[in-house]
Amino acid sequence: MLEARQLQFGFRSNVPLLETLSLRLEHGEWLGLSGNSGAGKSTLGKLLAGLLTPQHGDVYVDNKPLTQRGLRPVQWLAQSPELAVNPRWRVGKTLREAWTPSDALIQDFGIRRDWLERLPNALSGGELQRICVLRALAPGVRYLIADEISTMLDPITQVELWQALKQHARHHQLGVLVISHDAALLERLCTRRVHLAGGVLN
């Protein structure tokens, strides 16, 4: 279970963005997080993945504080994949930075082998996003924070990406937090939904 206990965070110390916020994500659960722009959805996602440090409270994985060393069991997926990969690395190297997926899995995600030899600027956003999603599925990862990962994709690519992810998540009992503005998307993907407004969840 991924658990946020009494999280408090603000970019300026006297203006808290999130106030004593608690959240639970079970194994294999798909939880939807919605909220207006600037409500702190992405910030909450980054806190859960350990990319930001809360001012108060902590994030726990199976009742142990989230580790900063080694592979983190919570992985964050960015909205813009172009920023999530080193522009100087070939895509194959980027993928292998985390782990070496099997050929079957690479095919499941609709990734063509020749993409792996290219630089990120020679791939489209959708193609790059599949690489980023697959990269985050390294063995040992148990929770994913999917921060608007399909917003900039066309509908067909969206469906393909979510289907591949859904299949893999079911197989490995991954807990997934889907952050999105799109109520219909959350409705279809998630078993439970929460709304972030004014720094609190409801």
Place this chain on the structure above:
Amino acid sequence: MSAQPRFAAAAYCGLFFMLLAILASSAWWLGNSPSQMQFDARLMPPSTSHWLGTDALGRELWARTVAGLRLSFWVGLSAALLGTAIALTLAAVATLSTTLNAIISLLIDTLLSVPHLILLLLIAFALGGGTQAVIIAVAFTHWPSLTRVLRAELLTVRQAPYVAISQGFGKRRGFILVHHLLPHVFPHCIVGALLLFPHAILHEAALTFLGVGLDPSQPAIGVLLADAMRYLTAGYWWLGVFPGLGLLLMVLCIDRLAFHLRRAL
């Protein structure tokens, strides 16, 4: 559009390396003519038999100028490379922690607030002069501005999401520094070294001219210019003009190369 600056840079690189080859091989084709004295041809003006004239001891000025440029080139190259190495190391160290970053920023500000030439003179004097002292003095006074650029660049890349993601995969700071951060600033380093180069050559000449640089018996540009000082007022203009012109051309040449590389990279 992007091919054009690269083409210009490649052309300049080719030209530069050709000149470099001529300069580097000059030790072989000049023989001992830079120090060969001809007492029947002292202080001869430029003519067909003495291309750039001769000095007070009857030595050929063109040979001495070429030999001086060669020496200046090596001193400049060594100083520029050493200075860049110092800059890169300090910039890399600054990214490791906020305390180190603060210390290095302070160091940069301190060095930038001291006039260049005074520090150069002090270091060169303390080290007792000579080629090594000049190289060390120039390198140790010219790293701050490049360090500041590299540090800022590294700190920006460190904030990139892919670096945070790499940390999330359990990569250590050393791995991230070597694989993500340093390759990003490599082009900056090349351009930085090339821009440092003319500075280093000019300061080497200045130090030698002031008498704390290279050995006066060596045909360095600074030595030639210092020697020329005594004869300029007597009308022996070629002693000062040609070595100075040679130095100016070399510095301009490297500066152009750096300009084109900066546009291309």
